[in-house]
Each structure stands twice: as structure tokens, then as C-alpha cells.
Amino acid sequence: MSPSEESSAAGTLSIIDAQIHVYEPDHPGRPWKGRLVGPDSMTGEEMLAAMDEAGVDRALAVSSWAFYHNDSSYTAEVYRRYPERFRIIAPINPYVAGAVEDIDSWGEIPGSVGIRLMPGVIEGFDAASAEVKAVITAAQRFDFPICVYCPGQLQHLDRLASLYPGTRFVLDHLGLAQPFEPPVPSDPFAAIDSVLSLARHDNVSVKISAAPTLSHEPFPFTDLWSPLTRYFDAFGIERCMWGTDWTRAVKLVSYADSVAAFRDHLPLSKDEKAALMGGTLTATFGW
Numbered sequence: 001m002s003p004s005e006e007s008s009a010a011g012t013l014s015i016i017d018a019q020i021h022v023y024e025p026d027h028p029g030r031p032w033k034g035r036l037v038g039p040d041s042m043t044g045e046e047m048l049a050a051m052d053e054a055g056v057d058r059a060l061a062v063s064s065w066a067f068y069h070n071d072s073s074y075t076a077e078v079y080r081r082y083p084e085r086f087r088i089i090a091p092i093n094p095y096v097a098g099a100v101e102d103i104d105s106w107g108e109i110p111g112s113v114g115i116r117l118m119p120g121v122i123e124g125f126d127a128a129s130a131e132v133k134a135v136i137t138a139a140q141r142f143d144f145p146i147c148v149y150c151p152g153q154l155q156h157l158d159r160l161a162s163l164y165p166g167t168r169f170v171l172d173h174l175g176l177a178q179p180f181e182p183p184v185p186s187d188p189f190a191a192i193d194s195v196l197s198l199a200r201h202d203n204v205s206v207k208i209s210a211a212p213t214l215s216h217e218p219f220p221f222t223d224l225w226s227p228l229t230r231y232f233d234a235f236g237i238e239r240c241m242w243g244t245d246w247t248r249a250v251k252l253v254s255y256a257d258s259v260a261a262f263r264d265h266l267p268l269s270k271d272e273k274a275a276l277m278g279g280t281l282t283a284t285f286g287w
Helices: 004-011 042-054 075-081 100-107 130-141 155-163 192-200 222-235 254-265 270-285
Strands: 015-021 059-060 086-091 110-118 146-148 170-173 203-207 240-243
Touching: 015 042, 015 086, 015 110, 015 240, 042 075, 042 254, 059 075, 059 110, 059 270, 075 086, 086 100, 100 110, 100 130, 110 130, 146 155, 146 270, 155 170, 155 192, 170 192, 192 203, 192 222, 192 254, 203 222, 222 240, 254 270
Parallel strands: 015 059, 059 086, 086 110, 110 146, 146 170, 170 203, 203 240
Antiparallel strands: none
């Protein structure tokens, strides 16, 4: 019996993290393209140990663009070893030759459940370009939701959602710029009104991910509850999904605290919390 099945059998909350990263130490066989803040490695085995310690049943493993760019092979390898604990998402640069073929190959992996576009780091991104249209058309063949990373550039998701109403989009990380290390910005939710305006698009959901990196208070980060309630009210809990962005958040919050703050302290009903910490994700990504 898997941990999530054990949780269900016990009548406890089944917790699914909407975003984690797995990666090997840098080595010639799969060299890093760059890196993010975090440990020197977070292999599948290391990630599972962290999840078990924090009480996380399953997770969406998003291949790290910073480490591997459009090579998602390690994340796929981790899925193949632990298919009961992970589903996987690949970042795609529409302007790189072979992007459509990469999606077609990704779609053949049983555990693949989506792709990720990154207007926040891809210069010249244009939602109406032929390259983006081709990538979205390829994703639609597999019924993939598309995660979108665009802090400070929310107009890209606004246009994507309008141009492709039949595609489900998931806004990464509350749609906000998040620090990689202290200090937390003085007004981390300054752009919240622009983010919440995206809720008018029925095909846009939002990851309530790495939220503790925006808190000025110690655990359990109660200064987050008021702005997060605005997200829940605007999008509806059925379009909000909790996540940690582990390992990028390591210098600001522990994995255990990222879980416990929401599991044990967030002022939501039992049913709302079940949706936020797993139900929305399973409905959106078909897991």
C-alpha cells in the first residue's frame, strides 16, 4: 500500500505537492546548464526521504529549467523508478528547434501530465507566435495542462488564456516574484490585484506554491492567510493547488514547515484543505 493509500485508508489528509524538483549532482553524463539555490543534489531517493519526513504522499516533479533546460530525462527516470509517488512535467522552450517533437516524446511517457512554458525567462515570448501555437497544439493532443512561469509579466498568461480557451493553464508560484534567499520584499503581494484579475479566465488555475517565502513572520506564517484568502475567493478553491517549489525555497523555509503550516494551521474547512492540498491537482492533471 502506497503512503497516499495508507492516508486515505486512515481517513487522513492525502497531500500532493504541486511542484518539486529532482536533479543529480553535476556530472559529465548529464551536465548542469546552470543552477538554482538549493542542495547540491536532490535525487529521486533524496526527494522521497524528504517527502516521507514531511508527510507528503505524492508530488509533481517539474524538470528544472535552470539545471537541465529542455532535457527532462532525469525527471522521467525518477518517475520510472517511483511511478506510484510522482507525476512529471517538462519545461518547453517554443523557440528551440524540435520543441514539438519533444512534446510528442514526452506524451509517450505514462507519468507525464503536462508541460511548462516560461515567459518569465524566455526573451521575446509571444503568445500569438507560430512557435507558441505549435507547442500548444502539440500539448492539446495529449490533453496536457500548461504551467506558466511569468512573475512580473502576467500579460503573457492573460493573452495565452484568451487565445487558447480550450487549454488549461496553471499559473506558477502565485504569479509573484519570490525571493531565493532572505530578505523577503517589504511588500511581496504588491502585484496581487494583477494576478487576481486572471481569475476571470475559467481556464486559469494557480499554484499556491512556495508561499512561505513571502512571509515576514516565523512559522506558521500567519501573515499569509489574508492575501491567500483573496486567491481562494477570486479563483475558488477548485482552481487553487498547494505546493512548495522544493528545493528552490530551502534558504527561506524548511520542507516540513512548508507542509505543516498549510496542513495544520491554514484556516480552511477540512474539505477545502483537501481540495487545496491534493484534490484540485488530481482533477487538473488527471492523477
